[in-house]
Amino acid sequence: MDKCIKSGDMSRDDIVYLLNLDNDSDVARLLKAGDEVRKANCGDAVQIRALIEFSNICARQCNYCGLRSPNSKVTRYRMPPDEIVELAVYLNGKGLKTVVMQSGEDPYYTGEIIADIVRRIKASTDTAITLCVGERPYEDYKLWKEAGADRYLLRHEAANRDLFKHLHPDCDFDNRIRCLHWLRELGYQVGAGCMVGSPGQTIEHLADDIEFLRDFQPDMAGIGPFIPHPDTPYANESTGMVQMTLKMVALARIVTRDALLPATTAIGSIEEMGREMALEAGADVVMPNYTPLKYRENYEIYPNKRCITEDPEQCHSCMRLRIQAIGRTVSTDQGHSRKSFQAAL
Ligand code: 5AD
Numbered sequence: 001m002d003k004c005i006k007s008g009d010m011s012r013d014d015i016v017y018l019l020n021l022d023n024d025s026d027v028a029r030l031l032k033a034g035d036e037v038r039k040a041n042c043g044d045a046v047q048i049r050a051l052i053e054f055s056n057i058c059a060r061q062c063n064y065c066g067l068r069s070p071n072s073k074v075t076r077y078r079m080p081p082d083e084i085v086e087l088a089v090y091l092n093g094k095g096l097k098t099v100v101m102q103s104g105e106d107p108y109y110t111g112e113i114i115a116d117i118v119r120r121i122k123a124s125t126d127t128a129i130t131l132c133v134g135e136r137p138y139e140d141y142k143l144w145k146e147a148g149a150d151r152y153l154l155r156h157e158a159a160n161r162d163l164f165k166h167l168h169p170d171c172d173f174d175n176r177i178r179c180l181h182w183l184r185e186l187g188y189q190v191g192a193g194c195m196v197g198s199p200g201q202t203i204e205h206l207a208d209d210i211e212f213l214r215d216f217q218p219d220m221a222g223i224g225p226f227i228p229h230p231d232t233p234y235a236n237e238s239t240g241m242v243q244m245t246l247k248m249v250a251l252a253r254i255v256t257r258d259a260l261l262p263a264t265t266a267i268g269s270i271e272e273m274g275r276e277m278a279l280e281a282g283a284d285v286v287m288p289n290y291t292p293l294k295y296r297e298n299y300e301i302y303p304n305k306r307c308i309t310e311d312p313e314q315c316h317s318c319m320r321l322r323i324q325a326i327g328r329t330v331s332t333d334q335g336h337s338r339k340s341f342q343a344a345l
């Protein structure tokens, strides 16, 4: 274990072996290794990204997601562009210099509408903008990059083609991967990632995900447990395991070295100290929710989501205290990717 952890150069056999560890002291060693690789490559500062969930309308039918289009129980909303811009500007004034604008795959926000939002935020702030709005045509991605967007999150969700199809009956695996390559080509800092414990997922599938992260070397990777949503086809499936999620975070850290790895809201939602545990297994980012309260409870991708009723101010100070309580510091910069090839782009 020590040799491949030092270099990050892991074979598939190494990955499968480490994913299969279940003895407590071996697992603790793996998580500690993730933490050490994080410390050596990323330092102690935790990046804070403000999440704005600006529309819960989605054209897709992902089997796990509460926002899937056939779910008629959701009260759907769209934030008007002016409100999104005002919120991003307000947050910048509070020192939050990075926002993640996330939505379902909502065709209302055309390429031009999103480009305009990005331009307006960029014109009056030094905020780094991350978009997370799903699969779109190359032209849209290009337009948004030219408008000033810095980053794009598009979890690969499952690097195994069959599992991907199982989870996303109306999505195309090849297109997903193509989008990730386009985004990189266009100069975005690119985020990938997956769920742990989704229905039908095996250790071999998880090994595919780690191999994908090792080979693609995303700038970011979000890894969280699957949580069953009652109004989806996966209502009766079981929740992903905290320990397996932590092993995945540690392995993602070891193979990507300096990528940005969020301690996800999902792990914090199934385990009170889940985010802290992830921060101590290799993660270095948290994404507090700044969606206005009147919309927030309707962005229910999974149930019992953390911080659903907390006032953002309260969440912010809670998050700071939690970070400091585990001996880490809070970053005040824009938290750009550390991947060296970015410098050459
Ligand atoms: N449980 C856990 N994670 C989920 N996501 C969507 N639905 C669920 C769920 N039920 C994740 C997906 C998506 C991200 C925004 O949230 O991986 O990319």
Ligand code: FES
Residues within 6 Å of the ligand: 288, 306, 307, 310, 314, 315, 316, 318, 319
């Ligand atoms: Fe939101 Fe603690 S981080 S209440």
